[in-house]
Amino acid sequence: MIDQTLPSRVLENAVTxxxxxxxxxxxxxxxxxxxxxxRSKDSGLQLAESIVALVTETKKCVQxxxxxxxxxxxxxxxxxxxxxxxCVVEDVRDVLAIENTGQYRGLYHVLGxxxxxxxxxxxxxxxxxxxxxxxxxxxANEVIIALxxxxxxxxxxxxxxxxxxxxxxxISTLARGVAVGxxxxxxxxxxxxxxxxxxxxxxxxxxx
Amino acid sequence: MIDQTLPSRVLENAVTxxxxxxxxxxxxxxxxxxxxxxRSKDSGLQLAESIVALVTETKKCVQxxxxxxxxxxxxxxxxxxxxxxxCVVEDVRDVLAIENTGQYRGLYHVLGxxxxxxxxxxxxxxxxxxxxxxxxxxxANEVIIALxxxxxxxxxxxxxxxxxxxxxxxISTLARGVAVGxxxxxxxxxxxxxxxxxxxxxxxxxxx
Numbered sequence: 001m002i003d004q005t006l007p008s009r010v011l012e013n014a015v016t017x018x019x020x021x022x023x024x025x026x027x028x029x030x031x032x033x034x035x036x037x038x039r040s041k042d043s044g045l046q047l048a049e050s051i052v053a054l055v056t057e058t059k060k061c062v063q064x065x066x067x068x069x070x071x072x073x074x075x076x077x078x079x080x081x082x083x084x085x086x087c088v089v090e091d092v093r094d095v096l097a098i099e100n101t102g103q104y105r106g107l108y109h110v111l112g113x114x115x116x117x118x119x120x121x122x123x124x125x126x127x128x129x130x131x132x133x134x135x136x137x138x139x140a141n142e143v144i145i146a147l148x149x150x151x152x153x154x155x156x157x158x159x160x161x162x163x164x165x166x167x168x169x170x171i172s173t174l175a176r177g178v179a180v181g182x183x184x185x186x187x188x189x190x191x192x193x194x195x196x197x198x199x200x201x202x203x204x205x206x207x208x
Numbered sequence: 209m210i211d212q213t214l215p216s217r218v219l220e221n222a223v224t225x226x227x228x229x230x231x232x233x234x235x236x237x238x239x240x241x242x243x244x245x246x247r248s249k250d251s252g253l254q255l256a257e258s259i260v261a262l263v264t265e266t267k268k269c270v271q272x273x274x275x276x277x278x279x280x281x282x283x284x285x286x287x288x289x290x291x292x293x294x295c296v297v298e299d300v301r302d303v304l305a306i307e308n309t310g311q312y313r314g315l316y317h318v319l320g321x322x323x324x325x326x327x328x329x330x331x332x333x334x335x336x337x338x339x340x341x342x343x344x345x346x347x348a349n350e351v352i353i354a355l356x357x358x359x360x361x362x363x364x365x366x367x368x369x370x371x372x373x374x375x376x377x378x379i380s381t382l383a384r385g386v387a388v389g390x391x392x393x394x395x396x397x398x399x400x401x402x403x404x405x406x407x408x409x410x411x412x413x414x415x416x
Contacts, residue, residue: 007282007300008275014262017255021240032229034299036263037275038321044263047225048256054222055244055252067216067245074215091242092215113246 006030011037063134065110065127067092075099075108082106086135087144088160090114090153094146106144109134114152115159123159131160135167145173214238219245271342273318273335275300283307283316290314294343295352296368298322298361302354314352317342322360323367331367339368343375353381383408 006012011033018029036044060066061073068074075081075095085106089095095108111126123129135143143164147153157173164171177195178187187195214220219241226237244252268274269281276282283289283303293314297303298321306312321334331337343351351372355361365381372379385403386395395403 006275006304008266008277010258010261010265010277011275011300014258017258020251020255022243023236023239028231030301031231033262034301035230036259037266041263043228044259047228048259048263050218050222050225051244051252051256051259053218054241055249055256057218058216058245067214067219067242069216069218092219093238093242096214 060112061110064108065112066095066108067110080105083138084140085142085144086131086138086140087146088131089146090148090156098146106142107138107140111147111156114147114150115156116152117155126156128160128163132163132167135164135169140169142170142172143167145171147173149176268320269318272316273320274303274316288313291346292348293350293352294339294346294348295354296339297354298356298364306354314350315346315348319355319364322355322358323364324360325363334364336368336371340371340375343372343377348377350378350380351375353379355381357384 006015011030014033014036015026015029018024018032019026021029024032036047058067059069059071061068061076062071063076064073066073066075070077082105085104086109087098087104087106088109088111089098090111090113092110095110098104098108109127109131111128113121113126115121115123115126131143134140143160145157145160147157147160161171175198176191177198178184178192184192214223219238222241222244223234223237226232226240227234229237232240244255266275267277267279269276269284270279271284272281274281274283278285290313293312294317295306295312295314296317296319297306298319300318303316303318306316317335317339319334319336321329323329323331323334339351342348351368353365353368355365355368369379383406384399385406386392386400392400
């Protein structure tokens with residue numbers, strides 16, 4: 001049904017554009033376009049304006065590359081943050097997730113992507129070249145690699161590790177293990193195996 | 209993570225607008241917004257422009273209310289269509305689906321929605337008031353109700369039936385039954401039961 005040309009050129013065009021978004025196929029794109037047509041014209045224009053503002057007005061923090069409103073993001077500008085620790089993350093969602101834990105008061109370094117040779121994304125496509133400079137300038141003593149444990153995440157983590165290992169800083173990564181509240185029998189084998197290999201003194205678990 | 213305010217007002221605004229689309233939550237909206245930021249500025253602007261064009265330039269056919277470019281849609285304008293049959297459908301996707309079967313050469317009447325009292329959508333919110341006029345003007349002899357068999361679809365179908373039954377036309381609806389190629393054991397009970405009640409002479413099945 002959806003492969004045939006739509007009855008209107010502007011509808012066809014909108015569906016093609018919406019279907020370029022990740023995880024949205026032509027069928028869903030048509031559903032969304034028809035939804036926009038079923039609403040008031042203003043609500044569609046508001047959506048379009050918010051997208052224009054998004055791509056034209058957002059800035060990236062010149063220090064950590066997080067998305068922000070000013071030259072320097074709130075976290076980098078905050079004098080109470082611990083400037084000796086830099087946490088390397090993929091994107092702003094990871095910053096939000098880590099901030100939400102309330103367990104980290106250091107700075108971030110937002111890569112804006114992961115190395116993915118299959119998709120043609122090399123180290124020069126992500127914001128990594130200035131990490132060494134930042135470590136030196138801040139006189140940081142720890143780089144925390146907080147990347148997803150996927151093929152791309154592991155590749156990127158290893159690249160960051162290679163870049164950072166001559167910088168005289170401690171390089172750490174997130175603990176992998178059974179989730180808090182998770183039953184052992186439902187944990188996957190690799191995670192459970194890793195949580196046994198990397199077991200910690202019992203007293204540490206009492207502190208959190 | 210996602211309930212906290214985002215670090216940028218324009219990002220927050222874009223996420224709020226994108227999350228108004230059906231089936232898209234704040235988490236997905238943030239993923240889409242970050243995807244737009246990761247692409248070139250032009251591709252975001254193209255998307256926005258296509259949405260503006262969609263809501264400002266599309267017209268509805270003055271006869272059948274299908275989405276089109278001109279005053280009258282291609283189907284209504286086609287002199288080879290059978291003007292004695294009107295198929296009542298929910299939206300343009302259903303028109304495309306039925307056109308794709310190649311089994312129907314009549315006209316359509318696109319309601320643009322279904323009666324849904326819970327969502328506050330009554331008969332006046334959908335394009336139904338002019339159906340009787342069209343039937344009279346075209347001197348049509350059949351109204352085919354092709355609506356989904358959901359609570360809203362059935363309510364709307366019954367409303368259309370009540371409107372049409374004094375018009376001296378045949379009122380038919382789609383056959384419900386076991387799908388072509390489907391195994392009986394996997395058909396749901398109501399559908400299978402309906403397909404037995406509404407069984408057809410075997411010779412008819414040989415024709416299709």
